[in-house]
Amino acid sequence: MSNTTLKKIAKVLDISISTVSRALKNHPDISVSTKQKVMELAQTLEYEPNAMAVNLRSKNTKVFGVMIPSITNNFYDSFIAAVEEEARKSGYSLMILQSGDNPEAEIENLKIYRQNRVSGLFACISQETINMIPYHKMKEAEIPIVFFDKVPDDDAFDKICLADKDAAVLAAETLLEKGKKNILAIFGNHQLSITKRRLSAFSGCMKEHKQVKLIVEHANNSQQAEEKTEHYFQPKQKPDAVFCMSDEILTGVMKSMQRMNMKLPVDTGIIALSDGSFPKLYYPEITYIETSGYKLGKLAFERMMDYIIGNTEPKELFITSRYVAGGSL
Amino acid sequence: MSNTTLKKIAKVLDISISTVSRALKNHPDISVSTKQKVMELAQTLEYEPNAMAVNLRSKNTKVFGVMIPSITNNFYDSFIAAVEEEARKSGYSLMILQSGDNPEAEIENLKIYRQNRVSGLFACISQETINMIPYHKMKEAEIPIVFFDKVPDDDAFDKICLADKDAAVLAAETLLEKGKKNILAIFGNHQLSITKRRLSAFSGCMKEHKQVKLIVEHANNSQQAEEKTEHYFQPKQKPDAVFCMSDEILTGVMKSMQRMNMKLPVDTGIIALSDGSFPKLYYPEITYIETSGYKLGKLAFERMMDYIIGNTEPKELFITSRYVAGGSL
DNA sequence: ATTATTTTCGCAATCGTTTGCGAATATGAA
DNA sequence: TTCATATTCGCAAACGATTGCGAAAATAAT
Numbered sequence: 001m002s003n004t005t006l007k008k009i010a011k012v013l014d015i016s017i018s019t020v021s022r023a024l025k026n027h028p029d030i031s032v033s034t035k036q037k038v039m040e041l042a043q044t045l046e047y048e049p050n051a052m053a054v055n056l057r058s059k060n061t062k063v064f065g066v067m068i069p070s071i072t073n074n075f076y077d078s079f080i081a082a083v084e085e086e087a088r089k090s091g092y093s094l095m096i097l098q099s100g101d102n103p104e105a106e107i108e109n110l111k112i113y114r115q116n117r118v119s120g121l122f123a124c125i126s127q128e129t130i131n132m133i134p135y136h137k138m139k140e141a142e143i144p145i146v147f148f149d150k151v152p153d154d155d156a157f158d159k160i161c162l163a164d165k166d167a168a169v170l171a172a173e174t175l176l177e178k179g180k181k182n183i184l185a186i187f188g189n190h191q192l193s194i195t196k197r198r199l200s201a202f203s204g205c206m207k208e209h210k211q212v213k214l215i216v217e218h219a220n221n222s223q224q225a226e227e228k229t230e231h232y233f234q235p236k237q238k239p240d241a242v243f244c245m246s247d248e249i250l251t252g253v254m255k256s257m258q259r260m261n262m263k264l265p266v267d268t269g270i271i272a273l274s275d276g277s278f279p280k281l282y283y284p285e286i287t288y289i290e291t292s293g294y295k296l297g298k299l300a301f302e303r304m305m306d307y308i309i310g311n312t313e314p315k316e317l318f319i320t321s322r323y324v325a326g327g328s329l
Numbered sequence: 330m331s332n333t334t335l336k337k338i339a340k341v342l343d344i345s346i347s348t349v350s351r352a353l354k355n356h357p358d359i360s361v362s363t364k365q366k367v368m369e370l371a372q373t374l375e376y377e378p379n380a381m382a383v384n385l386r387s388k389n390t391k392v393f394g395v396m397i398p399s400i401t402n403n404f405y406d407s408f409i410a411a412v413e414e415e416a417r418k419s420g421y422s423l424m425i426l427q428s429g430d431n432p433e434a435e436i437e438n439l440k441i442y443r444q445n446r447v448s449g450l451f452a453c454i455s456q457e458t459i460n461m462i463p464y465h466k467m468k469e470a471e472i473p474i475v476f477f478d479k480v481p482d483d484d485a486f487d488k489i490c491l492a493d494k495d496a497a498v499l500a501a502e503t504l505l506e507k508g509k510k511n512i513l514a515i516f517g518n519h520q521l522s523i524t525k526r527r528l529s530a531f532s533g534c535m536k537e538h539k540q541v542k543l544i545v546e547h548a549n550n551s552q553q554a555e556e557k558t559e560h561y562f563q564p565k566q567k568p569d570a571v572f573c574m575s576d577e578i579l580t581g582v583m584k585s586m587q588r589m590n591m592k593l594p595v596d597t598g599i600i601a602l603s604d605g606s607f608p609k610l611y612y613p614e615i616t617y618i619e620t621s622g623y624k625l626g627k628l629a630f631e632r633m634m635d636y637i638i639g640n641t642e643p644k645e646l647f648i649t650s651r652y653v654a655g656g657s658l
Numbered sequence: 659a660t661t662a663t664t665t666t667c668g669c670a671a672t673c674g675t676t677t678g679c680g681a682a683t684a685t686g687a688a
Numbered sequence: 689t690t691c692a693t694a695t696t697c698g699c700a701a702a703c704g705a706t707t708g709c710g711a712a713a714a715t716a717a718t
Contacts, residue, residue, distance in 0.1 A: 021674095030697075049675075050444070050446060050674050052382075053385055053673075053675045056702095056705095059703070073406075078401055081400050081427070084400065093441060097413075263590075281583070282584065334705085335706095344667080345669080346668090346704085348666085350707085378704085379703085385705080
């Protein structure tokens with residue numbers, strides 16, 4: 001059983017294709033009796049309009065592209081989940097492509113998005129220093145782009161970010177309030193702008209308090225975070241708190257805590273920036289500053305729709321952070 | 330700058346659209362000089378073929394549908410990652426839709442897939458007792474379907490599953506070999522076929538050993554697993570091993586272990602069925618039987634391509650399990 | 659120079675849907 | 689009956705790309 005088309009329905013009922021089309025759209029020009037016949041037959045033949053034909057004619061695919069570094073990442077997953085939820089409500093579908101943090105794959109993906117004439121693109125760029133020309137070309141081709149999370153340093157684009165500075169400051173202030181004096185802060189890769197923003201905000205806040213001893217470390221992955229942690233937890237002197245810039249670092253730190261058999265929050269304290277799923281895995285649950293991919297997705301989608309209805313002035317929006325008390329501090 | 334089309338190139342060079350099309354495809358009918366001119370202009374105008382037009386004519390979208398319960402799930406993420414990798418190599422894209430474990434959303438999604446004339450569908454059904462008619466209709470509409478993970482009990486379809494029985498048996502045998510005598514086994518929701526298969530294989534294996542005391546419990550989520558664990562770990566008598574059917578259960582159990590301050594593997598042992606990411610979060614790392622979503626994706630894709638080239642006889646394939654030693658047993 | 663052959667390209671139909679415009683039919687008014 | 693209006697529908701073009709077939713132009717053969 002091949003696919004039902006307007007033509008097929010038209011042939012069976014011996015009427016024109018246009019009439020069938022209009023009947024299905026409940027066009028006033030078509031008589032009630034004809035409409036009924038058409039709709040009935042369409043039902044039994046399970047007619048579904050061919051999206052490609054519709055799109056070709058309307059020049060609107062109702063598909064959004066979403067480009068992320070990797071799909072096996074909680075943060076981006078919840079971003080996607082949020083976007084998908086909203087997209088579905090508005091009759092859009094998603095075309096999700098991974099860049100693997102590789103600029104070449106990124107450009108390859110842009111090509112695919114252009115070929116498929118996506119109605120818009122949600123993009124998270126892979127690196128700091130990236131060639132933005134292909135993105136500018138997309139905008140010229142009238143494909144709106146909303147950058148999220150890792151965004152370019154370019155005012156011509158719409159950007160939705162976490163309020164990294166606020167979050168880092170909030171974490172720092174919390175540590176200070178709790179009277180922590182000897183803090184180990186582990187950040188991600190130096191190169192990343194997200195690291196720079198969080199680091200500068202965090203240490204800037206700490207700098208005002210001379211009595212606090214702050215150790216700043218960087219880890220490129222979970223295992224490095226584990227090693228750094230063990231390095232600084234010596235029998236003679238242990239930090240009284242650890243700040244984790246990300247989930248990846250948190251998991252490394254926690255593994256180390258378990259190995260050292262440290263009891264939270266008595267032996268030391270922990271605070272993290274996280275979307276909240278990992279902190280809830282542990283007992284006691286980790287106190288964290290929420291950086292929600294889900295909220296980010298909601299806001300990014302909102303911005304996209306706003307852009308589409310004509311509000312094209314580039315904006316940079318932020319997701320505000322929230323303190324979530326666990327039992328680790 | 331609107332989008333470049335064949336027509337636009339043709340007009341500029343004052344040749345026919347057909348010639349442009351053939352030139353870009355390096356057709357032998359076209360002279361070298363013409364080809365050069367066309368390709369050059371296409372380059373500068375950044376021509377990208379309109380996928381909708383191509384698909385409409387070729388009746389092949391080069392898009393695979395992927396339907397999963399939720400995208401915020403490690404297992405399905407790695408499945409998708411695998412499928413995407415392979416799809417990209419073959420020039421396919423993915424249309425990922427979530428069912429939210431809701432049969433109605435599932436049917437809604439099938440509609441979207443049909444409208445978009447996907448070249449094939451990877452589907453993970455939401456429940457045990459589902460109406461399979463819509464899926465049969467898809468097959469009749471010549472859209473190949475490969476079910477994965479949660480598959481229907483219907484021989485007409487292709488199915489790619491984890492070798493649940495093998496995995497459960499492997500876990501059980503491992504526990505027996507280690508000389509465990511008092512085992513708490515926590516499974517997921519009763520209703521799920523995956524639970525039934527794993528449970529029957531596991532307890533079937535245990536039944537042959539009368540000297541082993543086996544407690545079987547069910548938990549619908551992580552928190553329930555946590556509660557059940559605490560319930561059975563009494564000061565007087567503690568199980569000497571816990572079997573966790575899934576990551577969700579493992580995380581609950583581990584939280585409970587941390588609360589009770591149990592040291593693995595001395596105070597008790599743990600083994601899980603998992604794809605491996607969660608077991609590596611803990612210290613000591615959890616011993617597990619690997620149930621890889623990634624491998625599942627690779628195999629599912631392979632099967633899909635095999636089907637497409639004409640091998641349409643329905644098959645049921647399994648991903649074999651692997652014992653991965655951690656330090657928890 | 660004439661015919662045969664090859665090179666090079668354009669016409670037109672097609673995929674499935676939408677829509678402006680005009681035509682046919684029906685209904686009403688006079 | 690005749691003209692005016694309303695109802696109902698079909699024609700054809702368009703979206704962008706592909707391709708069989710045939711035609712014109714260039715080259716080779718006699």
